[in-house]
Amino acid sequence: MGPMWKNENEMFALMKEKLYTPVVGDILDVMGFTHQFMPPYIRPLQNDMKLAGKACTVLEHDVFGPQKKPFGLLTEALDQLQKNEIFVATGAHNSALWGELLTAT
Template identity: 50%
Template sequence: MTDKDLFALMKEKLFTAVLGDVLDVLGHRRQFLPQPIKPLAQGTKLAGRAMTVLEADFPEGKGHGPLADMPFGLMFAALDDLKEGEIYIASGSSFEYALWGGLMSTRALHLKAAGAILNGYVRDTSEILHLGFPVFSRGAFAQDQGVRGKVIDYRVPIDIEGIRINDGDLVFADDEGVLIVPQEAEKEAIALALEKVATENEVANAIRKGMSSQDAFATFGVM
């Protein structure tokens, strides 16, 4: 199965709750990003590969490093490096400014990226909604990054409140959360999640016909 087929299957058949349950069983029990990270448009479902972006606060002023005189640091290089089916996922800075906006969405859409996930804020929300580009964040805040922060690296491991994200990790998100699926577990996790969905449908049918919740759990092992 190609990644394109996998992402389509996930969006059609799965949801984060069932995949998260399966990861729990497989021993990967801290894979959800912080609960405040939500879709800009309710009902958005997102699947793709992480393209990790490392942010940092970098107040405007004279510095000595190679990024000191580069507005936004490596942000434009990171954005232009997005590939089809990838998700721009950024973290590392404070919550004092927006990490994503409308023009970035326009560029990412042209590159056929799957979406963006920010451990921080977005701006230009009306423009992003009009474009229909999937974005998850902590909310909207118009303050600009340009004189306050920079992208200092990309395609490197990043950490969001103890959840490690590696470039290329499978990412799945919906209204109920953002889930990081480790690459070494993704095949087994997806297969088990699809089985669990089928079983839950059987449980729902049995309950509708009058089976008690206790009997249903004893019979199917799912509730």
């Protein structure tokens, strides 16, 4: 018996329909991947929101003084996002990673 999906769109739709946080955590634990969840204070805007896709991970860092490219490679990373990819960023300490300018980009 093959997979229950024909393409990534179907696979991610099936994940959003069938999977839930505790079962994903149990599977990751069995696979040896512990501590794989975001902290509890990172929550969806509404309780019924679900997200499934491939992570596009970005590491941010603090910079000081004028820069040739004020946003570094951040806008390029956003431009390279593909369908079914989720932008996941971490690293900067002194400022928000996302704001009005990136929303308008």
